[in-house]
Amino acid sequence: MRSGSASFRLEKACVRYGSEAAVEEVDLEIEPGEVVGFVGPSGAGKTTLLRLLNGTLRPTSGKVLIGGDDLGSLPVRRLREVRSRIGMVHQDLSLIPNLRVLRNVLIGRLGRLSLLGSARLLFFPPRREVRRVHELLERVGIGEKLYERTDRLSGGQRQRVAIARALYQEPAALLPDEPISSLDPARSRDTMRLLIEVCREGGITLCASLHDLAAARDFLPRLVGLRGGRVVFDRPTTELDDDDFHNLYDLAPEEMLNDGP
Amino acid sequence: MAPEPGAVPGRRWSGHRGLVLVVIVAAGLWAGFELDLDPRDLLPGEGGWAIARELFAHALSPALDYEDEVPEGTRPLLLKALEAARLTVIFAAAAISLSVVFGVLLGFAASTAWWIGDPAGGHGAGTVARRSVRPLIYGVARVVITLMRSVHELIWAVLLLAAFGLSQLSAVIAIAIPYSGTLAKVFSEMLDEAPRDSALALRAAGASPAQVFLFGLLPRALPDMTAYAFYRFECALRSSAVLGFFGYPTLGYFIAASFENLHYGEVWTYLYTLFVLVALADWWSGALRRRLVG
Numbered sequence: 001m002r003s004g005s006a007s008f009r010l011e012k013a014c015v016r017y018g019s020e021a022a023v024e025e026v027d028l029e030i031e032p033g034e035v036v037g038f039v040g041p042s043g044a045g046k047t048t049l050l051r052l053l054n055g056t057l058r059p060t061s062g063k064v065l066i067g068g069d070d071l072g073s074l075p076v077r078r079l080r081e082v083r084s085r086i087g088m089v090h091q092d093l094s095l096i097p098n099l100r101v102l103r104n105v106l107i108g109r110l111g112r113l114s115l116l117g118s119a120r121l122l123f124f125p126p127r128r129e130v131r132r133v134h135e136l137l138e139r140v141g142i143g144e145k146l147y148e149r150t151d152r153l154s155g156g157q158r159q160r161v162a163i164a165r166a167l168y169q170e171p172a173a174l175l176p177d178e179p180i181s182s183l184d185p186a187r188s189r190d191t192m193r194l195l196i197e198v199c200r201e202g203g204i205t206l207c208a209s210l211h212d213l214a215a216a217r218d219f220l221p222r223l224v225g226l227r228g229g230r231v232v233f234d235r236p237t238t239e240l241d242d243d244d245f246h247n248l249y250d251l252a253p254e255e256m257l258n259d260g261p
Numbered sequence: 262m263a264p265e266p267g268a269v270p271g272r273r274w275s276g277h278r279g280l281v282l283v284v285i286v287a288a289g290l291w292a293g294f295e296l297d298l299d300p301r302d303l304l305p306g307e308g309g310w311a312i313a314r315e316l317f318a319h320a321l322s323p324a325l326d327y328e329d330e331v332p333e334g335t336r337p338l339l340l341k342a343l344e345a346a347r348l349t350v351i352f353a354a355a356a357i358s359l360s361v362v363f364g365v366l367l368g369f370a371a372s373t374a375w376w377i378g379d380p381a382g383g384h385g386a387g388t389v390a391r392r393s394v395r396p397l398i399y400g401v402a403r404v405v406i407t408l409m410r411s412v413h414e415l416i417w418a419v420l421l422l423a424a425f426g427l428s429q430l431s432a433v434i435a436i437a438i439p440y441s442g443t444l445a446k447v448f449s450e451m452l453d454e455a456p457r458d459s460a461l462a463l464r465a466a467g468a469s470p471a472q473v474f475l476f477g478l479l480p481r482a483l484p485d486m487t488a489y490a491f492y493r494f495e496c497a498l499r500s501s502a503v504l505g506f507f508g509y510p511t512l513g514y515f516i517a518a519s520f521e522n523l524h525y526g527e528v529w530t531y532l533y534t535l536f537v538l539v540a541l542a543d544w545w546s547g548a549l550r551r552r553l554v555g
Contacts, residue, residue: 056465084467094462096480098553107459107476111467118472169466 005032005205006067006085006172008053013062015048015229022048024229025062030205032067032172035196037220038209041249045229046209047091050175053207054086055079067172084111087166087204089176093158097151101142101161104150105133108165136164140194156187167198173205174198180215188212192219213245316525323533324526338527341515342534349511349538352429352504353497356436360497361490363437364444370402372449375474377460402445409442414500418507432509436500440493448486455481484553491546498542502535512538 010028014021023045030036038046051057052064055071064071066082074082087108095104103122106129110118121129130146137143140160145153150161159179166174176195180188192215199206210216216223217237225232225248233244305313327338336344369375376395418435425431460477468477505513512535519527 054465056461080467080469082467083465086466088462088465090458090462090465092458094458096459096477098484099480107463108466110463110472110476113472115469115471115475118468118476122476 004172005203007032007205008173008207009063009065010052010059011063011065013052013059013064015045015052015057016060021229023052023059026229026231028224028231028234030207033199033203033205034222035199035206035220036208036222036224037216038207038224038226039211039213039216039245039248040226040232042211044226046211046226047177048229049226050088050177050207050209053173054088054175055083080111084169085172087169087171087174089159089162089166089174089179091177091181093162095150095158095161095165097149099150101137101145101148101150101153102130102133104161105136105165105168108168111169133164133168136167137161139167139198140164156183156191159183159191163195163198167202171204173207176206176208178209178211180210180212188215189218196220213249217245316528319525319529322526323529324524325530328524328526329522338530342512342530345505345510345512345515345531346534346538348509349498349501349505349535352432352436352501352509352511353494355433356440356501357490357494357497359433359437360440360444360493363441364448364490367402367406367441367445368448368452370398370449371406371445372452373399374452374455374457374460374478375470377457377464377473377478402449406442406445406449409438410446412439414439415503418504422507427508429509432501432504432507435504436497440497440500444490444493447489448482451482451485451489452478455485484550487553488546488550491542491549495539495542495546498539499535 008028008030010026013023013026013028015023026045026049038049040046048057052059053066055064055066058064058072066086069078069082071079071082096107102125106121106125109121109129113121125133134143134146137146137160140163142153142157142160142164145157145161150158153161163176166176174195179195180191183191195206195208196219198204208220210220217240221237222235223237223240224234225244227248232248233240324338327335373395414436417438418432421431421435455478457478459481460473463477464473502512502516505511505515506517508514512531516528516531516535519525519531
């Protein structure tokens, strides 16, 4: 996979932790540049699925292909290359609080640099790169925070930093994990709009996991419903009706407390 | 057996806490009896009273000049105290600099945090070799650290002085050995306890193991590590002063000499100098900590 946008294919992919299956026999095809949402209750396997797609998790059985490359057979070097083109926005953001925003964004590029190159980028960032980071921060709406210490930012602003870091990777795909779970409704809509816009502008494939059904239906053109690690539906949002969602979220009591990994 | 619905779950007897407390108290009492500790021993004898009274009488009036005749050309007392303080700082600084270098290296080896950088998460070529080498490095580092730490700097000083004589380097190394060990132990724990989310995110974005450790994990632990190194510097000041008892011209040397000559005012002058030194170091490291960790 070179730059441009990434396609994904899962063939009977399973992930098991011991005897527990987090993802079971999932078949999935995502075209380059598509915008897709994974929906379902907590513990349905959404995060596990994203981790399969970004190559940090290998399927226990089955296949994961990114841009035609079978992750199972890639040597470590190539695997790192693939990962460096997938921008994950982690649910906990995974920023370094005691660094400035600039550095936290610059860190996104390390996957494609040597050790020496990354030290140079972080400690003596060239003007061009600082300007690029500033552009990205402007794009996500916090340009003035470039030199702020990250732990001085609000939760919403920190999330913008995490998005900017993923974009600085020049990703072929963006995978936000529950991007709006800790935001109020107005900011949620704002963030969803932003994610979709930046992906459409750059032709980036977008796969977001969401448990907020309303937001998913409003913004994402294709939804994959997951429950108990299995795909319940996979259709354009316009073809889904309330019954589909009702079935997805109608939990049996013993499922309520099962939060999954 | 399922509890009745609505019943408050029974608090299970966790056992250990109470037992540990009883054992600790019992051990303390037993040690006291074994040593025949008697509070009356704190009352000094006849001569002791006089010395104690005189020593503490001088606490409020430290000497500003020598209490006895001194030869022409001797430096004024306060300058001498300053010079002793300067040397105390220099010995401590040399020792702590050496300790930080070895502390970082050993601390890294004795931590398991850097194992997470493994890009394939335990798959792929070379994994078996890596997996068997790592515990070996870890084990050796732990043993070395324990050996260094288990001997106090004063005992190292006795050994090194016997071997190399009263050289500056012996004093620095005597402090640096146990300090390297302590720094290494604490550094390794700080590295292992640092939040790993940013390191894992870096790995997910294709970073190499060295990048993951250096740029994802180390920055999370660095503020604490720096603050702790400063605290150890403060401890090194005291150790460096005490090494004066072996003849190094640090504050301890002059404290001992003045005490033997019954110049109690001078003793307090040097003690207060040490106090100010430690207080300054404390203030400095506190200010730094607030900025780093804050």
